[in-house]
Amino acid sequence: MSEPPSDVLYGVEHLHLSLPDLTRKPLLGPAPRIHILNDLSFTIRRGEVMGIVGGSGSGKSTLGRALVRLLEPTGGHVRFDGTDITHLGEGELRPLRRRFQMIFQDPMSSLNPRRTVGAIIEAPLALHGFDDIARRSAEALDQVGLPRSFARRFPHELSGGQRQRVGIARAIAMRPDFILADEIVSGLDVSSQAQVLNLLEGLVKDLGLTLAFISHDLSVIRRLCQRILVLHRGVIVEEAPSDQLFAAPQAEYTKELLAAIPLPDLDQVWA
Amino acid sequence: MTDRPFLEISQLTARLKGSGTPLLRSVDLAVPAGSVHGLVGESGAGKSMIGKAILGILPRSVEVATGAIRLDGTDLQSLPPAERRTRVGALTALIPQDPLTALNPSRRIGPQITDRLVDILGWDRARAVDRARQLLAEVQLPDPDRILRSYPHELSGGQRQRILIAAAFAAEPRLIIADEPTTALDVTVQKQILRLIREMQERHGTAMLFVTHDLGVVSKVCQSLSVLYAGKIVESARVEDFFRAPAHTYSRALLAASPRYTDPHGSLMPVPDEVMQAVRAEVAAFDEGRAAHV
Ligand SMILES: Nc1ncnc2c1ncn2[C@@H]1O[C@H](COP(=O)(O)OP(=O)(O)O)[C@@H](O)[C@H]1O
Ligand SMILES: Nc1ncnc2c1ncn2[C@@H]1O[C@H](COP(=O)(O)OP(=O)(O)O)[C@@H](O)[C@H]1O
Ligand SMILES: [Mg+2]
Ligand SMILES: [Mg+2]
Numbered sequence: 197m198s199e200p201p202s203d204v205l206y207g208v209e210h211l212h213l214s215l216p217d218l219t220r221k222p223l224l225g226p227a228p229r230i231h232i233l234n235d236l237s238f239t240i241r242r243g244e245v246m247g248i249v250g251g252s253g254s255g256k257s258t259l260g261r262a263l264v265r266l267l268e269p270t271g272g273h274v275r276f277d278g279t280d281i282t283h284l285g286e287g288e289l290r291p292l293r294r295r296f297q298m299i300f301q302d303p304m305s306s307l308n309p310r311r312t313v314g315a316i317i318e319a320p321l322a323l324h325g326f327d328d329i330a331r332r333s334a335e336a337l338d339q340v341g342l343p344r345s346f347a348r349r350f351p352h353e354l355s356g357g358q359r360q361r362v363g364i365a366r367a368i369a370m371r372p373d374f375i376l377a378d379e380i381v382s383g384l385d386v387s388s389q390a391q392v393l394n395l396l397e398g399l400v401k402d403l404g405l406t407l408a409f410i411s412h413d414l415s416v417i418r419r420l421c422q423r424i425l426v427l428h429r430g431v432i433v434e435e436a437p438s439d440q441l442f443a444a445p446q447a448e449y450t451k452e453l454l455a456a457i458p459l460p461d462l463d464q465v466w467a
Numbered sequence: 468m469t470d471r472p473f474l475e476i477s478q479l480t481a482r483l484k485g486s487g488t489p490l491l492r493s494v495d496l497a498v499p500a501g502s503v504h505g506l507v508g509e510s511g512a513g514k515s516m517i518g519k520a521i522l523g524i525l526p527r528s529v530e531v532a533t534g535a536i537r538l539d540g541t542d543l544q545s546l547p548p549a550e551r552r553t554r555v556g557a558l559t560a561l562i563p564q565d566p567l568t569a570l571n572p573s574r575r576i577g578p579q580i581t582d583r584l585v586d587i588l589g590w591d592r593a594r595a596v597d598r599a600r601q602l603l604a605e606v607q608l609p610d611p612d613r614i615l616r617s618y619p620h621e622l623s624g625g626q627r628q629r630i631l632i633a634a635a636f637a638a639e640p641r642l643i644i645a646d647e648p649t650t651a652l653d654v655t656v657q658k659q660i661l662r663l664i665r666e667m668q669e670r671h672g673t674a675m676l677f678v679t680h681d682l683g684v685v686s687k688v689c690q691s692l693s694v695l696y697a698g699k700i701v702e703s704a705r706v707e708d709f710f711r712a713p714a715h716t717y718s719r720a721l722l723a724a725s726p727r728y729t730d731p732h733g734s735l736m737p738v739p740d741e742v743m744q745a746v747r748a749e750v751a752a753f754d755e756g757r758a759a760h761v
Contacts, residue, residue, distance in 0.1 A: 385680035458683035
């Protein structure tokens with residue numbers, strides 16, 4: 197295990213994930229399985245922002261949860277920084293958990309409503325034995341452009357965009373190697389969307405973050421992501437550098453996704 | 468447009484009871500018969516509040532201080548409550564944002580469409596069911612009889628939104644308020660639903676107040692729009708004029724903040740602080756001006 201550190205942070209090979217379909221379980225015997233992810237292979241390089249796009253139900257969140265091992269794949273391999281994490285038990289995952297962080301779509305349900313913003317950012321730091329927790333939490337607020345006084349506020353006192361920044365602050369305070377952002381701007385209005393995306397773009401540059409950015413909407417993905425992976429019914433239908441994908445989409449499904457975006461422009465042919 | 472607008476709101480001001488905090492500030496807004504008017508603004512701007520004021524379903528904590536809401540020339544504010552409810556029930560309908568919370572999860576779809584026809588408009592049940600069946604076909608849902616018997620959770624998000632569209636058109640309202648009807652949907656389903664709404668609106672000649680924060684959507688479904696900030700309309704325009712050159716700096720900033728994948732470096736621009744300060748100052752000056760008049 198003394199290979200030089202490779203520039204590949206995630207190596208995913210022939211990933212399969214199926215779940216028992218309890219709604220169709222017969223009285224006797226096992227439930228039939230629903231195949232949610234089918235034979236996915238791709239890599240995420242260090243410092244790269246990978247966009248994961250697809251319609252609702254295409255398997256984006258399931259893929260994200262498999263990457264950070266909230267779900268256990270049923271086939272293939274997920275390697276994180278050289279370690280095969282496909283079937284690691286919770287004990288073996290614990291030291292890795294700090295290194296991959298998540299930000300979710302609905303900041304209200306992912307932030308404990310009874311805790312202050314400060315406590316929300318500090319809890320995972322304490323859990324993972326960081327020193328100087330108050331300083332780290334204050335710095336994370338600085339980095340996401342929220343006043344330090346926000347540490348004393350509660351989630352319901354914040355706007356959607358501000359809550360999403362708290363989610364980002366909590367993730368970056370951990371100094372993770374990888375952040376998974378699952379539909380984090382989908383619930384926001386355009387002005388908050390632009391703000392959060394620009395903030396994230398700056399943090400990616402300043403902190404050298406590696407990010408997987410999940411969205412059902414290709415239009416928010418272009419500037420942030422270098423590579424884009426398009427999922428349709430649990431299968432990768434296209435993977436390409438961002439500019440290439442927008443200039444010359446190959447898969448029919450990618451073309452369909454692009455054509456569906458309503459541009460703020462009266463001349464767009466959208467019929 | 469020489470016709471009198473079907474919906475005409477003038478100088479509508481609404482406040483929080485008690486504190487008197489203004490939520491709507493002298494709103495003027497007109498929607499011609501058969502036309503679609505967009506209402507745009509960031510979350511919390513008061514878009515839904517305007518819809519609720521028209522429908523007469525403002526929260527108890529909010530009161531209308533001044534202003535008129537005219538439907539087909541009649542000022543709703545001047546009507547006795549019962550008469551107002553009947554009139555609004557007969558002339559208007561709502562397409563809400565979230566089809567899942569708008570439908571009762573424990574009731575079948577059928578009665579959720581027909582109840583309003585029977586209870587509010589006094590139709591007999593058989594006629595209402597016929598109408599529901601016809602509408603489900605019109606919103607392109609296959610097997611209407613099966614849909615009428617299903618529960619909301621048995622249907623997809625797109626199907627549920629089609630049902631709410633069918634329900635909104637059922638009683639041939641003259642005005643529909645669509646409050647972010649596609650925000651919960653993904654882009655491909657959104658496109659189908661927006662096209663359906665446009666087709667239905669054109670076929671039935673319904674006026675529509677279309678609430679959204681997405682200027683891309685406005686450019687596809689609306690003939691005109693108003694931009695709202697902090698309960699104050701900063702600009703109203705026809706879409707041809709607006710998308711060529713928005714008049715207000717805040718509108719321009721909203722357009723620049725909108726995603727536009729064809730222009731990755733000229734879009735998704737955060738609204739500059741100066742613009743926010745200027746529009747807030749405008750609202751503050753308006754509040755002081757009104758205070759000075761009282
Ligand atoms: N726990 C589960 N049990 C059964 N099916 C599931 C479960 N979680 C997700 N699915 C199904 O897997 C598919 C992919 O879901 P998801 O990964 O959430 O998609 P996306 O995030 O792209 O919308 C969907 O069809 C969904 O219904
Ligand atoms: N039930 C309520 N009681 C008091 N204030 C409310 C209530 N609902 C909304 N508000 C306030 O009214 C303003 C406008 O809200 P809303 O019309 O829902 O905004 P939008 O639809 O533009 O996002 C917001 O400042 C909001 O906090
Ligand atoms: Mg998802
Ligand atoms: Mg609203």
